[in-house]
Ligand SMILES: NC(=O)c1ccc[n+]([C@@H]2O[C@H](COP(=O)([O-])OP(=O)(O)OC[C@H]3O[C@@H](n4cnc5c(N)ncnc54)[C@H](O)[C@@H]3O)[C@@H](O)[C@H]2O)c1
């Protein structure tokens with residue numbers, strides 16, 4: 279199975295392919311892609327080969343075929359439903375992001391413990407009390423949870439999500455979550471990203 | 486200079502050190518840190534050695550000394566002023582995040598092109614018209630820009646920021662920004678993170 283860095287590059291390729299489709303370009307070369315993103319051409323060829331797509335001599339890769347292969351590989355050709363846990367600042371921003379639809383992610387409900395938020399809507403997504411999550415997860419067959427609640431509540435709420443059948447957690451909190459073996463946890467680490475920026479500023483080094 | 490993965494782990498160590506300080510623990514061993522975050526003890530020792538701090542036999546690392554060394558290394562012991570460019574959903578969430586103060590980041594002004602946002606405040610931060618940025622950057626000696634505007638405006642606005650003396654950009658847009666050597670660009674790639682999550686869900690593999 280392809281490496282994590284390969285998987286992480288795929289959305290960038292998808293954005294470019296979408297641009298090329300809009301410009302009615304039907305083929306693209308790995309060299310063009312490599313130049314656009316300052317990558318090694320051999321790296322791009324390996325990434326695309328991992329999608330099972332071969333380029334045609336002199337023409338390159340078929341844009342539509344490659345787009346479908348990447349969408350299929352990521353499972354973004356089917357919509358996955360997700361719950362948002364923590365309808366605060368960050369949760370609201372994520373709820374309002376129309377770009378997630380391109381990635382096959384559909385936030386269907388939000389949950390919170392703050393009485394003043396329960397029953398309201400953030401960008402059309404209804405906010406339910408947290409206690410309702412297990413029942414709704416069962417009825418709607420939702421297995422993905424997006425965690426945007428305070429760090430202090432992160433681990434205990436994760437335990438509750440796992441009990442309710444959530445098997446994949448997109449973690450925006452700074453906490454390293456402990457979850458049983460079959461549960462996927464992918465952390466967005468803003469503090470790590472800021473650390474890299476801050477250190478570069480301090481060293482005045484280009485990244 | 487330490488590797489990027491080492492730099493990315495430092496905020497996690499800082500959170501733990503803060504917890505230990507609150508519990509009046511004065512020393513911590515690299516083994517304890519390694520167990521807490523499922524890291525190799527040798528990795529933790531190498532990371533801490535890069536901070537120039539040596540552990541004491543049987544006692545371990547002094548919590549306060551280690552905290553100061555990491556804060557110093559990242560430049561988080563001094564506040565850096567930053568501008569927020571794009572006062573929309575995501576920009577507002579970042580503006581409202583009190584956690585940035587722990588990382589020495591102080592958002593002092595926001596900028597937008599939307600007339601209905603200019604002159605308002607998002608979490609106490611005033612929204613200025615984009616044209617005012619060069620003048621304010623000069624007067625306030627601000628060199629960091631946080632980019633939360635639409636992808637279509639990302640590159641041209643970056644060019645304008647660089648002209649205005651911004652030398653470090655924290656990029657939340659999905660665009661790979663081109664900037665002159667000497668300008669630091671650190672991208673937060675939410676789509677890449679979601680790609681990893683989606684692929685794991687599709688493969689049903691634990692990360
Ligand atoms: N806002 C940002 O830019 C930002 C940046 C980095 C990290 N984060 C992280 O994202 C998380 C959310 O940050 P925020 O700024 O949106 O905070 P916030 O305080 O605005 O929102 C948190 C929400 O979670 C709710 N909540 C509390 N306990 C809960 C529980 N057990 N179950 C469900 N909901 C619960 C609160 O009522 C609130 O609505 C935090 O962990 C924070 O560290 C946020």
Ligand SMILES: NC(=O)c1ccc[n+]([C@@H]2O[C@H](COP(=O)([O-])OP(=O)(O)OC[C@H]3O[C@@H](n4cnc5c(N)ncnc54)[C@H](O)[C@@H]3O)[C@@H](O)[C@H]2O)c1
Pocket residue numbers: 371372373374375377570571572573574575576596597598599602615632633634635636638642657658659675676
């Ligand atoms: N919201 C999210 O959860 C999320 C997730 C992933 C990525 N992003 C990225 O973050 C960026 C912002 O997303 P959003 O959801 O906040 O969008 P948004 O539309 O809510 O906000 C964008 C803001 O930027 C302003 N703007 C437009 N052109 C500008 C310019 N030239 N200079 C300054 N401001 C300008 C708009 O007036 C608006 O206020 C986008 O690039 C998006 O792809 C957002």
